[in-house]
Amino acid sequence: MRAAFYTRLGAARDVLAVGEQPTPIPGPGEVRVRLSVSGVNPSDWKSRLGIGRVMTDPLIIPHSDGAGTIDMLGAGVSRRVGERVWIWNGQWKRAHGTAAEYIVVPERQAVALPENVSFAEGACLGIPALTALHAMRISGLREGQTVLIQGGAGSVARYAIQLAKLRGLRVITTISGDDKAAHARDAGADETINYRREDLGAPIKALTQGQGVDAVIELDLARNAAAYPSLLRPHGTVVVYGSSAAEAPLPGVWLMRSSITLRFFLVYELSEQDRAAAIDELTGLLKGGKLTHAIARQLPLADVAEAHEIVEQGSVIGHVVLDIA
Secondary structure: OEEEEEOOOOOHHHHOEEEEOOOOOOOOOEEEEEEEEEEEOHHHHHHHHOOOOOOOOOOEEOOOEEEEEEEEEOOOOOOOOOOEEEEOOOOOOOOEOOOEOEEEEEHHHEEEOOOOOOHHHHOOHHHHHHHHHHHHHHOOOOOOOEEEEOOOOOHHHHHHHHHHHHOOOEEEEEEOOHHHHHHHHHHOOOEEEEOOOOOOHHHHHHHOOOOOEEEEEEOOHHHHHHHHHHOEEEEEEEEEOOOOOOOOOOOHHHHHHOOOEEEEOOHHHOOHHHHHHHHHHHHHHHHOOOOOOOEEEEEEHHHHHHHHHHHHHOOOOOEEEEEOO
16 A cells, blocks of 8 residues: 555655555454544644654655545454444554544444535544544533634634534634734634733733623633633633643642632543544534634645644644545
8 A cells, every 4th residue: 555654753755655564454353444544733743743742653655634435344243344434543552543545443433424515524533623622522611602723724623613603602722913803703702812012911901891701612722721719710621632842831829719620631542432522523513514623734644744844833824634545
């Protein structure tokens, strides 16, 4: 099979190659998926550079997200050949991800893809959509409350904004430019704040009559935690799904005095119960056409290095995916 791969860590154009690799065969409880599209996420280039991970195998086929069609069944599998599916955790704690013509995964990791959702859109679900869904599910937010979603033009944030509006929430989000503000508003954001032009505290207080927001959906704890005293109301919640540093300074005394709840999670490590609940909700939303998906660039597999560079540099707004078929 044709696949993208690397055998050492480093810059995209230095280490990524495209060539022939052995075609996998499913074992008991597994399915083989002929992939049509592979999704590229920030975690993919970070892994390639060795940020937060080590090279655990001599050859890595990258990417956790993807979509395609089941073409072979292992023993004991109740699925059917020809079923359209999307993949989660394709390359999490395993060497062979979705940047290939085929992938073998346990059948639970191949989720039925509704007919009204394209393969390119399906390749955006495993990390961005599930992260946003779980963040909203554990936020404790109720209809009529206000949420601050950090990084409103990001892939996770776009889904989080839509999910928040579907729950009847008021959404404030941070952005760094007019084009990103437009992107966030297109997803449904009520208010945008350019964090490069002004501190968040004053506009947040103005927008919430001095009370602060009910919750923050946080993509970078290390960078943003110091500002929480100016953003959150007492008994508010912060849901953290990412951080740019291994350790983050926290305003601990203020957090205690204000009875702030901190919730942490990593989308790769959701419990079976939490993941099943998120997938069930996501499937219903997809079937009902309730979510929009922003595909910024769709490149051929041969351009995998360029795709990694685009995501690493943040040079586009929206998802970057690779056509495999």
